[in-house]
Amino acid sequence: MLTLVKTDDAVPIVSIYSKSKKPDDTVYFTHETKKDNQNIAKADGVLHLHKNELKREFRLNEGDFKEVCRMIDAEEEPEQSDPLRHEFWQILERYESFLQREMWIGDDEKSRFEMNFPLKKDDWPGTMTCIGSSGSGKTWHVVQMIKRYFKAAPVHSRRQVVWLSPELKIDKTLATLRDNVRYRLWFHGIDISEKHLKEKGIDAASFRHGRGSHSDAARALYPFLERFYNSMLRVARHRNYGVISLIHTYAHGKASSQALQSNKSCVFYPRSQQSRCIQFMRDYLQLSTSNAKELVKKFASLGRWMCIQMHSPVCCYNESYLVLL
Numbered sequence: 001m002l003t004l005v006k007t008d009d010a011v012p013i014v015s016i017y018s019k020s021k022k023p024d025d026t027v028y029f030t031h032e033t034k035k036d037n038q039n040i041a042k043a044d045g046v047l048h049l050h051k052n053e054l055k056r057e058f059r060l061n062e063g064d065f066k067e068v069c070r071m072i073d074a075e076e077e078p079e080q081s082d083p084l085r086h087e088f089w090q091i092l093e094r095y096e097s098f099l100q101r102e103m104w105i106g107d108d109e110k111s112r113f114e115m116n117f118p119l120k121k122d123d124w125p126g127t128m129t130c131i132g133s134s135g136s137g138k139t140w141h142v143v144q145m146i147k148r149y150f151k152a153a154p155v156h157s158r159r160q161v162v163w164l165s166p167e168l169k170i171d172k173t174l175a176t177l178r179d180n181v182r183y184r185l186w187f188h189g190i191d192i193s194e195k196h197l198k199e200k201g202i203d204a205a206s207f208r209h210g211r212g213s214h215s216d217a218a219r220a221l222y223p224f225l226e227r228f229y230n231s232m233l234r235v236a237r238h239r240n241y242g243v244i245s246l247i248h249t250y251a252h253g254k255a256s257s258q259a260l261q262s263n264k265s266c267v268f269y270p271r272s273q274q275s276r277c278i279q280f281m282r283d284y285l286q287l288s289t290s291n292a293k294e295l296v297k298k299f300a301s302l303g304r305w306m307c308i309q310m311h312s313p314v315c316c317y318n319e320s321y322l323v324l325l
Contacts, residue, residue: 001100002324003028005037013309014317018110021152027103027113027322029313039099043069045107046098047091049298049321054094058087106302106320113317115265115307117149117242121157125242126264127233131250131276136269137304138246139173147176150183158186159242164225166193192221230258250280260284266308270300277306285314285325295323 003010010030015023030037047054047069055065068084068091071077078085105111117125130138146161153159161177168174168191177187229245236243245259250266260266268277274296281292285308295316299306303318314325 001030001033001038002103002322003030003037003039007032007037011313013313013315014113014322015116016105016111017114024111029324033100039103041099043072043095045104046095046102048107049104050094050098054091058090060087101324103322104320112319113322114148115145117145117159119153121159122240124237124240125159127236127243127262128265128267129245129247129259129263130267131247132269133248133272136272138269139171141267141305142244142246143173143177146187150186160186160188162188162190164190164192166191192225197221233258233262236262249276264309264311266310268306268308269304270296270306271304274300287325
């Protein structure tokens with residue numbers, strides 16, 4: 001069940017932010033179903049994203065739907081002769097399920113769910129793969145996360161960020177980190193392009209001796225970087241460091257097979273690749289095609305990115321909507 005109450009077994013999923021750098025609340029997952037820990041919300045808000053589906057399924061007009069919501073909020077059971085009696089009990093069951101397994105904050109323009117790195121250095125930052133075609137927003141998404149981290153984390157406890165890319169010097173999205181003198185002590189960019197390797201006059205083995213990983217790197221670096229990346233993913237949690245990769249498709253052979261087994265999060269961009277998101281949910285989350293289509297369509301209408309948390313509890317969220325899978 002989703003809750004805002006931190007219990008002994010509560011697992012944090014994502015925090016809710018408004019204007020402050022500090023979270024207003026944190027959403028937790030708990031196995032406890034005590035009423036005191038359950039979320040409380042009005043029926044029309046909880047059912048908002050499902051309103052059209054429920055109206056079609058039960059053939060309700062707007063007035064009937066509002067009346068059912070009113071009775072749920074008032075905890076008022078319909079009379080035996082009430083024409084909405086059947087619909088009330090069916091929708092009440094959905095409402096109670098959605099209240100425990102979903103959270104929507106899109107009715108508050110100031111509030112949002114935000115993917116952020118933990119500020120405490122002892123907390124594991126997680127592993128993540130951003131999957132999307134060129135221009136979908138992968139680099140921008142990760143850059144914004146790093147910038148928020150640098151602004152919020154105390155200077156004395158900031159983690160070092162090493163960015164490996166064959167486009168380090170030409171990617172304009174990276175400029176706010178790459179060229180910002182304030183982040184020079186913590187952000188380290190490494191150019192692993194074919195051109196840079198030739199300019200340095202070093203071979204792949206020498207280059208690899210000190211650094212890392214990217215599938216678009218100089219061809220001679222491929223075997224070293226792939227092995228290094230997969231090795232990091234397997235031990236990242238135990239060594240308390242984060243690993244993030246940006247790829248075009250999750251069906252990327254050896255470059256993505258270990259990531260999909262070890263990653264805490266996979267981030268998709270459903271507005272530019274709905275079919276790919278649907279296929280992933282079918283292949284890796286065992287959702288039916290109809291459920292996957294419905295979910296991806298919903299996320300595409302609500303925001304640009306969609307994070308699927310692969311570690312327990314398995315869930316999916318973006319800026320305004322969170323659902324357990």
